[in-house]
Amino acid sequence: MLLGSRAALATAGASLTKAQRAAGRIALRFLVYIGWRSAPTIGKVEVVTRPFLPREYATDLRAKELPAIYRRLFRFEAVQDFRFLVGREVEMEAIAQARAFWEAGRPVALVIVGERGSGKTSLINCALKRSLEDLEVLRGEFKERLVSDSQLREFLAEMFGVEDPNDLEKFLNGQRRIVIIEELERAFLRQVGHFESIRALQRLIAATCNSTLWILITNQVAYKFLDASVSMGQGFSHRINAASVRRDDLREAVLLRHNLSGLRLQFALPPERRGFFNRWKGKLRGEADPDKIFFEALAKESAGVFRSAFNIWLSQIEGVEAGVLYMKPLVPPDLSPVIDDLKLADLFTLVAILQHGSLTPEEHATVFQKSRAASRAQIDELLAREIIEQDPGRSGYRVRPEALRVVREALYRRNLL
């Protein structure tokens, strides 16, 4: 009895001491706030680290240890084989319909819009083997930045093998053929007086779409900008949105590749979520199916974009053991610290990079009316944050495919997308 009351007294004493300390801290904060006391230096954070991208967003997946066949099956290239094209039946049908219109003598121009890695090139590769076969095809890509009428004409003349750039209309109206040009986002620069080439292209398409079936390919952000600024959409009879696919299509595309590897698949269950509501949500859902949970999270995280989905899939591979591929559970990381750390200038730069495909420091300086040194510094900062990288095969810097999710979310949150 005596021992019990002593223990109770000791507990009460400890609680009182805690309460006294808490009250002391509050009083001190108040005194510091009103300037009665100076702020204490002890207890300040000595080291402040910038928020880093989560590991799976920053790792170069090409350098990851993976079985050789897996590396080949999930390589970052456009699909050539029709069997690997998944979830694009509606788009293929639209291309076939566009050709039928054009064959009937109607003017047709087609634009395919989708995010980088969403399968636009794959779609056109497969369409060329199906609905667009047995036709003369001239195919190219805007690799360099074009801003003037003459630059565009020279580029097209070289692509078509026409000697005089002023004879383009004559050449295109002379014979029925298909012209496919990718990376339309490189045919302008967002600055006054730098829209000449895209306007010249619009005029050329309008003048020749009776004889030439134009197919242009661009990304979503660029198309939105061009449609607003130069009414790009009005010049096309068909617009195909190859933006995102459904969860089942993503699952099919991933498993189609995986099954060819001959490996069995083992998913891990995600760790039990904390919090009252999450526990109840889990209970209401019933028994967890790790396969379903994984692909639901994959579709959400990749926003239905094939390349993002493949990136995430590869990053979630735990290892291969005795013919079984073990997958880590896909738990979306909290991106808020990284997103909140991006300044307005960073976000504007990222929007501009998405609108233009990629940007060199000189182009950045033109777009933002800055000095070249200031633009270089801005780009270097984003490079150091692992958000952009040198665009392979082209001049300028692009958003890293792995970081695209973070960028998309950051821009969406600020009403910039």
Added chain:
Amino acid sequence: MNAVPIVSVGLALQDLSMNPIEILTKISARNVLYGVLVLVVTYLLVRVSQSLLETLSRRAPRARFFFKLLSPVFRFFLWIAGTVIVLTIFAPSRETLLAVLASVGIALGLGAQDLVKNLIGGLVILIDRPYQLGDRVKIGDAYGEIDHIGLRSTKLTTPDDTRVTIPNSDILSGKAWNANSGVPDCQVVTDLFVPHDTDPTEVIGIGAEAAYSSPYVLLSKPVVVLLQDHFQDGPYMTVRVKAYVYDHRFEPRLQSDITQRAKAEFLRRGMLLRWSRHDQAPSSEDLRAEEEA
């Protein structure tokens, strides 16, 4: 003047056949302590709710206006609830409560008409919602972003970072111009000036491209460019660029950016040379007078 509230309390109690001593008996040290405690808890709840809504609006900027809309409503209802609880502590019977309310009402009605007008104005603003927190408004000659809607007054911060307090009664009787009405974007008008004989087609193109090139512009809404000739102290042409900014906080920046881009292009094409040669540019006083007109 001081006799008015005392007389009104007496009249109210007389009407309800109450003993005035009954109220005084309810004012004990314990009741006062409870009352203060309730007010402190209410204050803390108000602070917590405001802080929570502020955090939510920062976390989800697209829903910023929704959370800001809730902010004054929460504050208002929490204070009402706190006041009712305090009144019930001091007024155990319905009659006493009514007597106190009646007397306070009469006293306020006679002695603090302006305060009552402001309080009613605050209520009307909450219900009628001519603007909400975060809106960019012009009230009288004050222009800026609303950052506080209280029962007595509304506060806004001007683009020059000056806080203006406007009594709610003034808002009730005057006009309030709202630029965005609960959405982040708003229209921004930018005036550019060029010599009167400049090619209009070229100028319209430059104005539109300058707007679309700006990172602050909202692409989902149209850009309109209008021209007008003026002949005050020499002819000149106004190029009015109407564009939407994606977040109204950047209104001055969009104006400045459009002006910078367009002016750079005017200079590059030699459009402003005629002014520098003939010295026909309108003076700043003329432009200000024109704008006011």
